[in-house]
Amino acid sequence: MAQEKIKMSVEKHGTKIRYRKMFRGKSWVSAVYPSDSRESKREAWQAFKTWRETVPVAPVIKPSDPDFKVREMVSSKVASLAVHADLTAGDDEAVVFKQLLKQLPSMAPNHLYQLAALVNGEYNGQRFSPVIDDRIRVAERMTQDDDPKKTAGVQGENFIQLYRTKAQIGEISIGRYSEIQSLINRIVAWFGPETSLQRISQETVKDFYQHLAGEIEEGMNRTSAYKTWTVFKSFIEHFCEENAPDLLPANLRSRKYSLSPNETGNPNPFTKNEIQILLENSNDRMKLFILMALNCGMYQGDISDLKASEVDWKKGRIIRPRSKIKKRKTAVKINWKLWPETFRLLQQFGAREGRVFSNANGTELVRSRIVNGKEKKVDNIRTAFQNRLIVPLIEKGKLPKDFKKTFKELRKTSANILEKSKEHAEFYEMYLDHSAVAKRHYLTGEPVPRFDKAIEWLGKQFGQ
Numbered sequence: 535m536a537q538e539k540i541k542m543s544v545e546k547h548g549t550k551i552r553y554r555k556m557f558r559g560k561s562w563v564s565a566v567y568p569s570d571s572r573e574s575k576r577e578a579w580q581a582f583k584t585w586r587e588t589v590p591v592a593p594v595i596k597p598s599d600p601d602f603k604v605r606e607m608v609s610s611k612v613a614s615l616a617v618h619a620d621l622t623a624g625d626d627e628a629v630v631f632k633q634l635l636k637q638l639p640s641m642a643p644n645h646l647y648q649l650a651a652l653v654n655g656e657y658n659g660q661r662f663s664p665v666i667d668d669r670i671r672v673a674e675r676m677t678q679d680d681d682p683k684k685t686a687g688v689q690g691e692n693f694i695q696l697y698r699t700k701a702q703i704g705e706i707s708i709g710r711y712s713e714i715q716s717l718i719n720r721i722v723a724w725f726g727p728e729t730s731l732q733r734i735s736q737e738t739v740k741d742f743y744q745h746l747a748g749e750i751e752e753g754m755n756r757t758s759a760y761k762t763w764t765v766f767k768s769f770i771e772h773f774c775e776e777n778a779p780d781l782l783p784a785n786l787r788s789r790k791y792s793l794s795p796n797e798t799g800n801p802n803p804f805t806k807n808e809i810q811i812l813l814e815n816s817n818d819r820m821k822l823f824i825l826m827a828l829n830c831g832m833y834q835g836d837i838s839d840l841k842a843s844e845v846d847w848k849k850g851r852i853i854r855p856r857s858k859i860k861k862r863k864t865a866v867k868i869n870w871k872l873w874p875e876t877f878r879l880l881q882q883f884g885a886r887e888g889r890v891f892s893n894a895n896g897t898e899l900v901r902s903r904i905v906n907g908k909e910k911k912v913d914n915i916r917t918a919f920q921n922r923l924i925v926p927l928i929e930k931g932k933l934p935k936d937f938k939k940t941f942k943e944l945r946k947t948s949a950n951i952l953e954k955s956k957e958h959a960e961f962y963e964m965y966l967d968h969s970a971v972a973k974r975h976y977l978t979g980e981p982v983p984r985f986d987k988a989i990e991w992l993g994k995q996f997g998q
Contacts (some may be wrong), residue, residue, distance in 0.1 A: 684731050684773075
Protein backbone atom coordinates (compact mmCIF):
# COMPACT_ATOMS: atom_id res chain seq x y z
CA MET A 535 0.00 0.00 0.00
CA ALA A 536 1.36 3.41 -0.99
CA GLN A 537 2.46 5.61 1.87
CA GLU A 538 0.15 8.55 2.55
CA LYS A 539 1.68 11.83 1.40
CA ILE A 540 2.20 14.44 4.11
CA LYS A 541 0.64 17.72 2.98
CA MET A 542 0.11 20.60 5.42
CA SER A 543 0.45 24.37 5.23
CA VAL A 544 3.04 26.04 7.46
CA GLU A 545 2.35 29.16 9.51
CA LYS A 546 5.25 31.19 10.84
CA HIS A 547 4.99 32.75 14.30
CA GLY A 548 8.18 34.69 14.94
CA THR A 549 10.95 32.12 15.05
CA LYS A 550 8.53 29.21 15.52
CA ILE A 551 6.02 27.47 13.27
CA ARG A 552 2.85 25.44 13.38
CA TYR A 553 0.95 23.38 10.82
CA ARG A 554 -2.60 23.73 9.50
CA LYS A 555 -4.79 21.31 7.56
CA MET A 556 -8.37 21.30 6.26
CA PHE A 557 -10.42 18.08 6.47
CA ARG A 558 -14.14 17.69 5.74
CA GLY A 559 -14.61 21.42 6.02
CA LYS A 560 -12.89 21.58 9.42
CA SER A 561 -9.61 23.30 10.20
CA TRP A 562 -6.97 21.52 12.30
CA VAL A 563 -4.00 23.36 13.83
CA SER A 564 -0.93 21.68 15.32
CA ALA A 565 1.08 22.50 18.40
CA VAL A 566 3.91 25.03 18.03
CA TYR A 567 7.29 23.70 16.88
CA PRO A 568 10.74 25.36 16.90
CA SER A 569 11.29 24.72 13.17
CA ASP A 570 9.84 23.05 10.07
CA SER A 571 11.97 19.93 10.43
CA ARG A 572 11.24 16.43 9.21
CA GLU A 573 10.68 15.28 12.78
CA SER A 574 8.27 18.14 13.52
CA LYS A 575 6.32 17.39 10.36
CA ARG A 576 6.02 13.69 11.13
CA GLU A 577 4.92 14.32 14.71
CA ALA A 578 2.32 16.88 13.58
CA TRP A 579 1.04 14.52 10.88
CA GLN A 580 0.45 11.80 13.45
CA ALA A 581 -1.46 14.28 15.60
CA PHE A 582 -3.55 15.26 12.57
CA LYS A 583 -4.35 11.63 11.74
CA THR A 584 -5.50 11.04 15.32
CA TRP A 585 -7.74 14.12 15.17
CA ARG A 586 -9.02 13.13 11.74
CA GLU A 587 -10.52 9.94 13.15
CA THR A 588 -12.79 11.99 15.42
CA VAL A 589 -14.37 13.97 12.55
CA PRO A 590 -17.71 12.35 11.69
CA VAL A 591 -18.56 11.47 8.12
CA ALA A 592 -21.37 13.71 6.93
CA PRO A 593 -24.64 11.87 6.14
CA VAL A 594 -25.61 11.36 2.51
CA ILE A 595 -28.25 13.97 1.74
CA LYS A 596 -29.69 14.05 -1.77
CA PRO A 597 -29.86 17.44 -3.56
CA SER A 598 -33.33 16.44 -4.83
CA ASP A 599 -34.64 16.54 -1.25
CA PRO A 600 -36.91 19.65 -0.91
CA ASP A 601 -35.27 20.29 2.47
CA PHE A 602 -31.76 19.69 1.14
CA LYS A 603 -30.24 23.00 2.28
CA VAL A 604 -31.76 22.70 5.76
CA ARG A 605 -30.50 19.13 6.19
CA GLU A 606 -27.07 20.18 4.88
CA MET A 607 -26.84 23.06 7.36
CA VAL A 608 -28.04 20.96 10.30
CA SER A 609 -25.65 18.16 9.33
CA SER A 610 -22.68 20.53 9.50
CA LYS A 611 -23.76 21.88 12.90
CA VAL A 612 -24.43 18.46 14.42
CA ALA A 613 -21.09 17.12 13.12
CA SER A 614 -19.35 20.02 14.87
CA LEU A 615 -21.25 19.30 18.09
CA ALA A 616 -20.22 15.64 17.89
CA VAL A 617 -16.54 16.58 17.62
CA HIS A 618 -16.88 19.08 20.45
CA ALA A 619 -18.56 16.48 22.66
CA ASP A 620 -15.79 13.98 21.92
CA LEU A 621 -13.18 16.44 23.06
CA THR A 622 -14.87 18.13 26.01
CA ALA A 623 -17.73 15.99 27.29
CA GLY A 624 -17.83 12.25 26.95
CA ASP A 625 -18.79 9.27 24.84
CA ASP A 626 -22.44 9.34 25.88
CA GLU A 627 -22.96 12.91 24.68
CA ALA A 628 -21.03 12.28 21.46
CA VAL A 629 -23.14 9.19 20.69
CA VAL A 630 -26.32 11.29 20.81
CA PHE A 631 -25.05 13.63 18.08
CA LYS A 632 -23.67 10.76 16.00
CA GLN A 633 -27.08 9.06 16.09
CA LEU A 634 -28.71 12.31 14.98
CA LEU A 635 -26.30 12.43 12.03
CA LYS A 636 -27.45 8.98 10.90
CA GLN A 637 -31.11 9.98 11.18
CA LEU A 638 -30.80 13.31 9.34
CA PRO A 639 -31.29 12.09 5.73
CA SER A 640 -34.73 10.67 6.56
CA MET A 641 -35.75 12.85 9.52
CA ALA A 642 -39.35 14.14 9.34
CA PRO A 643 -39.59 17.85 8.41
CA ASN A 644 -41.20 18.91 11.71
CA HIS A 645 -38.37 17.28 13.69
CA LEU A 646 -35.80 18.62 11.24
CA TYR A 647 -36.88 22.24 11.75
CA GLN A 648 -36.95 21.81 15.53
CA LEU A 649 -33.38 20.52 15.33
CA ALA A 650 -32.43 23.39 13.00
CA ALA A 651 -33.66 25.88 15.59
CA LEU A 652 -31.81 24.02 18.35
CA VAL A 653 -28.40 23.95 16.65
CA ASN A 654 -28.79 27.57 15.61
CA GLY A 655 -29.24 28.64 19.21
CA GLU A 656 -32.96 28.69 19.98
CA TYR A 657 -35.12 26.06 21.65
CA ASN A 658 -38.57 26.41 23.21
CA GLY A 659 -38.38 30.14 22.62
CA GLN A 660 -35.18 30.60 24.66
CA ARG A 661 -31.96 31.83 23.05
CA PHE A 662 -28.67 30.47 24.26
CA SER A 663 -26.56 33.41 23.10
CA PRO A 664 -27.13 36.76 21.35
CA VAL A 665 -24.05 36.04 19.24
CA ILE A 666 -26.05 33.62 17.09
CA ASP A 667 -29.07 35.84 16.46
CA ASP A 668 -28.08 35.88 12.81
CA ARG A 669 -28.31 32.08 12.55
CA ILE A 670 -31.70 32.02 14.26
CA ARG A 671 -33.06 34.56 11.77
CA VAL A 672 -31.89 32.39 8.90
CA ALA A 673 -33.39 29.23 10.41
CA GLU A 674 -36.74 31.00 10.74
CA ARG A 675 -36.62 32.02 7.07
CA MET A 676 -35.93 28.47 5.96
CA THR A 677 -39.62 27.54 6.38
CA GLN A 678 -40.70 30.37 4.05
CA ASP A 679 -41.12 30.10 0.28
CA ASP A 680 -38.13 31.29 -1.76
CA ASP A 681 -38.43 33.78 -4.62
CA PRO A 682 -37.18 31.95 -7.76
CA LYS A 683 -35.75 35.25 -9.03
CA LYS A 684 -33.46 35.45 -6.02
CA THR A 685 -31.48 32.28 -6.62
CA ALA A 686 -27.71 32.37 -7.01
CA GLY A 687 -28.02 31.48 -10.69
CA VAL A 688 -30.44 34.29 -11.59
CA GLN A 689 -28.66 36.87 -9.45
CA GLY A 690 -25.32 35.81 -10.90
CA GLU A 691 -26.62 36.48 -14.42
CA ASN A 692 -27.96 39.87 -13.30
CA PHE A 693 -24.56 40.77 -11.83
CA ILE A 694 -22.78 39.69 -15.02
CA GLN A 695 -25.23 41.73 -17.12
CA LEU A 696 -24.48 44.82 -15.01
CA TYR A 697 -20.76 44.52 -15.71
CA ARG A 698 -21.37 43.67 -19.35
CA THR A 699 -23.15 47.01 -19.66
CA LYS A 700 -20.26 48.75 -17.88
CA ALA A 701 -17.85 47.21 -20.40
CA GLN A 702 -20.00 48.22 -23.37
CA ILE A 703 -20.09 51.89 -22.30
CA GLY A 704 -16.38 51.93 -21.46
CA GLU A 705 -16.61 52.10 -17.66
CA ILE A 706 -14.45 48.99 -17.36
CA SER A 707 -12.33 47.06 -19.83
CA ILE A 708 -13.73 44.02 -21.62
CA GLY A 709 -10.90 42.02 -20.06
CA ARG A 710 -12.08 43.02 -16.57
CA TYR A 711 -15.66 42.08 -17.48
CA SER A 712 -14.47 38.67 -18.69
CA GLU A 713 -12.61 38.11 -15.42
CA ILE A 714 -15.67 39.05 -13.33
CA GLN A 715 -17.85 36.75 -15.43
CA SER A 716 -15.51 33.83 -14.79
CA LEU A 717 -15.34 34.51 -11.05
CA ILE A 718 -19.12 34.88 -10.68
CA ASN A 719 -19.62 31.54 -12.44
CA ARG A 720 -17.25 30.00 -9.90
CA ILE A 721 -19.12 31.61 -6.99
CA VAL A 722 -22.54 30.53 -8.31
CA ALA A 723 -21.24 26.96 -8.68
CA TRP A 724 -20.22 27.03 -5.02
CA PHE A 725 -23.68 28.19 -3.93
CA GLY A 726 -25.53 25.98 -6.37
CA PRO A 727 -27.54 27.81 -9.09
CA GLU A 728 -30.90 26.96 -7.46
CA THR A 729 -29.85 28.08 -3.96
CA SER A 730 -31.84 31.04 -2.67
CA LEU A 731 -29.74 34.04 -1.69
CA GLN A 732 -32.53 34.95 0.74
CA ARG A 733 -30.75 32.58 3.11
CA ILE A 734 -27.38 34.29 3.14
CA SER A 735 -26.00 35.07 6.58
CA GLN A 736 -22.77 35.56 8.48
CA GLU A 737 -22.37 31.79 8.22
CA THR A 738 -22.35 32.13 4.42
CA VAL A 739 -19.43 34.55 4.62
CA LYS A 740 -17.51 32.28 7.01
CA ASP A 741 -18.19 29.18 4.92
CA PHE A 742 -17.01 30.77 1.65
CA TYR A 743 -13.93 32.15 3.36
CA GLN A 744 -13.12 28.67 4.72
CA HIS A 745 -13.75 27.26 1.24
CA LEU A 746 -11.14 29.61 -0.27
CA ALA A 747 -8.73 28.88 2.58
CA GLY A 748 -9.02 25.19 1.74
CA GLU A 749 -8.50 25.92 -1.97
CA ILE A 750 -5.32 27.86 -1.19
CA GLU A 751 -4.08 24.97 0.93
CA GLU A 752 -4.70 22.63 -1.99
CA GLY A 753 -2.65 24.82 -4.32
CA MET A 754 -4.91 27.64 -5.53
CA ASN A 755 -2.99 30.81 -6.39
CA ARG A 756 -3.40 33.42 -3.65
CA THR A 757 -4.05 36.21 -6.13
CA SER A 758 -6.81 34.17 -7.76
CA ALA A 759 -8.34 33.52 -4.33
CA TYR A 760 -8.07 37.23 -3.47
CA LYS A 761 -9.90 38.24 -6.67
CA THR A 762 -12.60 35.62 -6.05
CA TRP A 763 -13.10 36.86 -2.47
CA THR A 764 -13.32 40.50 -3.64
CA VAL A 765 -15.96 39.69 -6.28
CA PHE A 766 -17.87 37.50 -3.81
CA LYS A 767 -18.21 40.44 -1.41
CA SER A 768 -19.30 42.78 -4.21
CA PHE A 769 -21.84 40.20 -5.40
CA ILE A 770 -23.40 39.81 -1.94
CA GLU A 771 -23.48 43.59 -1.39
CA HIS A 772 -25.13 44.11 -4.77
CA PHE A 773 -27.80 41.49 -4.07
CA CYS A 774 -28.63 42.92 -0.66
CA GLU A 775 -28.68 46.50 -1.91
CA GLU A 776 -31.06 45.60 -4.74
CA ASN A 777 -33.28 43.10 -2.92
CA ALA A 778 -33.00 42.97 0.86
CA PRO A 779 -30.76 45.48 2.70
CA ASP A 780 -31.52 43.81 6.05
CA LEU A 781 -29.85 40.59 4.83
CA LEU A 782 -26.39 42.15 4.47
CA PRO A 783 -24.11 40.00 6.69
CA ALA A 784 -22.49 42.12 9.40
CA ASN A 785 -19.16 40.33 8.95
CA LEU A 786 -18.88 40.78 5.17
CA ARG A 787 -16.28 43.54 5.51
CA SER A 788 -14.77 42.30 8.76
CA ARG A 789 -10.98 42.39 8.93
CA LYS A 790 -11.09 38.89 10.40
CA TYR A 791 -11.96 37.61 6.95
CA SER A 792 -9.27 39.08 4.77
CA LEU A 793 -7.22 37.69 1.91
CA SER A 794 -4.20 39.29 0.32
CA PRO A 795 -2.75 38.58 -3.13
CA ASN A 796 0.74 37.26 -3.65
CA GLU A 797 3.21 39.89 -2.49
CA THR A 798 5.51 39.28 -5.41
CA GLY A 799 5.39 37.11 -8.47
CA ASN A 800 8.32 35.29 -9.99
CA PRO A 801 9.56 37.57 -12.79
CA ASN A 802 11.07 35.83 -15.78
CA PRO A 803 13.04 38.63 -17.45
CA PHE A 804 14.93 38.32 -20.72
CA THR A 805 18.70 38.23 -20.53
CA LYS A 806 20.65 40.98 -22.32
CA ASN A 807 21.83 38.41 -24.82
CA GLU A 808 18.23 37.35 -25.57
CA ILE A 809 17.25 41.00 -26.09
CA GLN A 810 20.12 41.38 -28.53
CA ILE A 811 18.96 38.29 -30.45
CA LEU A 812 15.40 39.68 -30.65
CA LEU A 813 16.51 43.10 -31.90
CA GLU A 814 18.91 41.65 -34.48
CA ASN A 815 16.27 39.32 -35.93
CA SER A 816 13.17 41.56 -35.87
CA ASN A 817 11.81 43.53 -38.77
CA ASP A 818 11.87 47.28 -38.11
CA ARG A 819 8.23 47.52 -36.99
CA MET A 820 8.54 44.70 -34.44
CA LYS A 821 11.90 46.14 -33.37
CA LEU A 822 10.09 49.41 -32.61
CA PHE A 823 7.48 47.62 -30.48
CA ILE A 824 10.21 45.80 -28.53
CA LEU A 825 12.09 49.05 -27.93
CA MET A 826 8.92 50.83 -26.78
CA ALA A 827 8.28 48.03 -24.28
CA LEU A 828 11.83 48.32 -22.94
CA ASN A 829 12.11 52.13 -23.17
CA CYS A 830 8.67 53.10 -21.80
CA GLY A 831 7.48 50.01 -19.91
CA MET A 832 4.65 49.43 -22.38
CA TYR A 833 2.48 46.36 -22.77
CA GLN A 834 0.78 45.55 -26.06
CA GLY A 835 -2.36 47.48 -25.05
CA ASP A 836 -0.32 50.60 -24.29
CA ILE A 837 1.27 50.51 -27.75
CA SER A 838 -2.09 49.94 -29.42
CA ASP A 839 -3.75 52.77 -27.46
CA LEU A 840 -0.97 55.33 -28.07
CA LYS A 841 -2.37 58.50 -29.68
CA ALA A 842 -0.43 60.93 -31.86
CA SER A 843 -1.33 63.73 -29.43
CA GLU A 844 0.61 61.87 -26.70
CA VAL A 845 3.87 62.09 -28.69
CA ASP A 846 6.16 65.12 -28.82
CA TRP A 847 7.30 64.62 -32.41
CA LYS A 848 9.99 67.30 -32.13
CA LYS A 849 11.66 66.42 -28.82
CA GLY A 850 11.26 62.66 -29.01
CA ARG A 851 9.09 62.11 -25.95
CA ILE A 852 5.89 60.26 -25.04
CA ILE A 853 3.64 61.83 -22.38
CA ARG A 854 0.80 59.63 -21.14
CA PRO A 855 -0.49 57.45 -18.27
CA ARG A 856 -0.64 53.69 -18.68
CA SER A 857 -3.79 52.46 -20.42
CA LYS A 858 -4.59 50.25 -17.43
CA ILE A 859 -4.90 53.17 -14.99
CA LYS A 860 -5.83 56.12 -17.22
CA LYS A 861 -9.43 56.21 -15.95
CA ARG A 862 -8.46 56.28 -12.28
CA LYS A 863 -8.56 59.54 -10.38
CA THR A 864 -4.98 58.89 -9.24
CA ALA A 865 -3.67 58.37 -12.79
CA VAL A 866 -0.94 60.81 -13.79
CA LYS A 867 1.10 61.35 -16.94
CA ILE A 868 4.69 60.14 -17.15
CA ASN A 869 7.04 61.95 -19.53
CA TRP A 870 9.26 59.38 -21.27
CA LYS A 871 12.45 60.32 -23.08
CA LEU A 872 12.83 58.06 -26.11
CA TRP A 873 16.11 56.42 -27.06
CA PRO A 874 17.43 57.62 -30.45
CA GLU A 875 16.55 54.36 -32.23
CA THR A 876 13.10 54.23 -30.63
CA PHE A 877 12.36 57.77 -31.82
CA ARG A 878 13.76 57.15 -35.32
CA LEU A 879 11.54 54.11 -35.85
CA LEU A 880 8.54 55.86 -34.29
CA GLN A 881 8.89 58.68 -36.81
CA GLN A 882 9.11 56.11 -39.59
CA PHE A 883 6.08 53.99 -38.67
CA GLY A 884 3.91 56.24 -36.49
CA ALA A 885 0.83 58.10 -37.74
CA ARG A 886 0.61 61.80 -36.89
CA GLU A 887 -3.16 61.74 -36.30
CA GLY A 888 -5.43 59.49 -34.26
CA ARG A 889 -3.87 56.22 -33.18
CA VAL A 890 -0.14 56.03 -33.83
CA PHE A 891 -0.37 52.36 -34.85
CA SER A 892 -3.09 50.33 -36.55
CA ASN A 893 -3.44 47.39 -38.89
CA ALA A 894 -3.47 47.82 -42.68
CA ASN A 895 -7.29 47.70 -42.61
CA GLY A 896 -7.44 50.43 -39.96
CA THR A 897 -8.36 48.19 -37.00
CA GLU A 898 -6.66 48.42 -33.61
CA LEU A 899 -3.63 46.21 -32.96
CA VAL A 900 -5.17 45.01 -29.68
CA ARG A 901 -8.95 44.93 -29.47
CA SER A 902 -11.68 43.23 -27.45
CA ARG A 903 -15.40 42.86 -27.91
CA ILE A 904 -18.21 40.89 -26.33
CA VAL A 905 -19.65 38.07 -28.45
CA ASN A 906 -22.52 36.03 -27.02
CA GLY A 907 -21.71 37.35 -23.55
CA LYS A 908 -18.02 36.39 -23.69
CA GLU A 909 -14.85 38.32 -24.41
CA LYS A 910 -13.28 37.88 -27.82
CA LYS A 911 -9.79 39.39 -27.85
CA VAL A 912 -7.36 39.91 -30.72
CA ASP A 913 -3.73 40.84 -29.94
CA ASN A 914 -1.79 41.27 -33.16
CA ILE A 915 1.41 42.34 -31.39
CA ARG A 916 1.52 39.24 -29.21
CA THR A 917 0.70 36.98 -32.18
CA ALA A 918 3.38 38.51 -34.43
CA PHE A 919 5.97 38.45 -31.63
CA GLN A 920 5.33 34.78 -30.92
CA ASN A 921 4.68 33.36 -34.40
CA ARG A 922 6.94 35.51 -36.58
CA LEU A 923 9.86 36.05 -34.22
CA ILE A 924 10.09 33.60 -31.30
CA VAL A 925 9.02 30.41 -33.13
CA PRO A 926 11.45 30.91 -36.07
CA LEU A 927 14.30 31.69 -33.63
CA ILE A 928 13.58 28.47 -31.74
CA GLU A 929 13.47 26.51 -35.01
CA LYS A 930 16.85 27.98 -36.04
CA GLY A 931 18.36 27.06 -32.67
CA LYS A 932 18.97 30.67 -31.65
CA LEU A 933 16.62 30.27 -28.68
CA PRO A 934 16.14 27.08 -26.60
CA LYS A 935 13.23 24.75 -27.42
CA ASP A 936 11.63 25.33 -24.01
CA PHE A 937 11.70 29.13 -24.40
CA LYS A 938 8.48 30.48 -22.81
CA LYS A 939 9.04 34.22 -22.33
CA THR A 940 6.38 36.55 -23.71
CA PHE A 941 6.19 40.14 -24.93
CA LYS A 942 5.02 41.21 -21.46
CA GLU A 943 8.33 40.13 -19.95
CA LEU A 944 10.08 42.97 -21.84
CA ARG A 945 8.65 45.58 -19.47
CA LYS A 946 9.60 43.41 -16.49
CA THR A 947 13.12 43.04 -17.90
CA SER A 948 13.77 46.78 -17.83
CA ALA A 949 12.13 47.15 -14.41
CA ASN A 950 14.31 44.36 -13.05
CA ILE A 951 17.49 46.05 -14.32
CA LEU A 952 16.47 49.41 -12.86
CA GLU A 953 15.64 47.85 -9.50
CA LYS A 954 19.13 46.35 -9.22
CA SER A 955 20.86 49.62 -10.10
CA LYS A 956 22.41 51.41 -7.11
CA GLU A 957 22.19 54.78 -8.84
CA HIS A 958 18.72 54.53 -10.41
CA ALA A 959 16.76 52.03 -8.27
CA GLU A 960 14.61 54.86 -6.86
CA PHE A 961 12.92 55.12 -10.27
CA TYR A 962 11.88 51.45 -10.38
CA GLU A 963 8.25 52.12 -9.40
CA MET A 964 8.08 55.31 -11.43
CA TYR A 965 9.15 53.33 -14.49
CA LEU A 966 6.29 50.92 -13.80
CA ASP A 967 3.99 53.97 -13.51
CA HIS A 968 2.57 52.94 -10.15
CA SER A 969 0.13 55.77 -9.53
CA ALA A 970 0.96 56.21 -5.83
CA VAL A 971 4.63 56.78 -6.64
CA ALA A 972 3.85 59.15 -9.48
CA LYS A 973 1.51 61.12 -7.25
CA ARG A 974 4.19 61.34 -4.57
CA HIS A 975 6.55 62.87 -7.15
CA TYR A 976 3.83 65.37 -8.20
CA LEU A 977 4.21 64.46 -11.85
CA THR A 978 2.04 66.40 -14.29
CA GLY A 979 3.57 65.31 -17.58
CA GLU A 980 6.64 67.54 -17.32
CA PRO A 981 10.12 66.04 -17.86
CA VAL A 982 11.97 64.88 -14.75
CA PRO A 983 15.72 65.28 -15.41
CA ARG A 984 16.87 62.54 -13.03
CA PHE A 985 14.32 60.13 -14.49
CA ASP A 986 15.60 61.02 -17.98
CA LYS A 987 19.11 60.04 -16.85
CA ALA A 988 17.81 56.74 -15.52
CA ILE A 989 16.13 56.01 -18.87
CA GLU A 990 19.29 56.96 -20.78
CA TRP A 991 21.32 54.61 -18.56
CA LEU A 992 18.75 51.87 -19.11
CA GLY A 993 19.09 52.23 -22.88
CA LYS A 994 22.86 51.75 -22.66
CA GLN A 995 22.27 48.35 -21.01
CA PHE A 996 20.66 47.25 -24.29
CA GLY A 997 23.16 48.99 -26.56
CA GLN A 998 20.85 51.94 -27.25
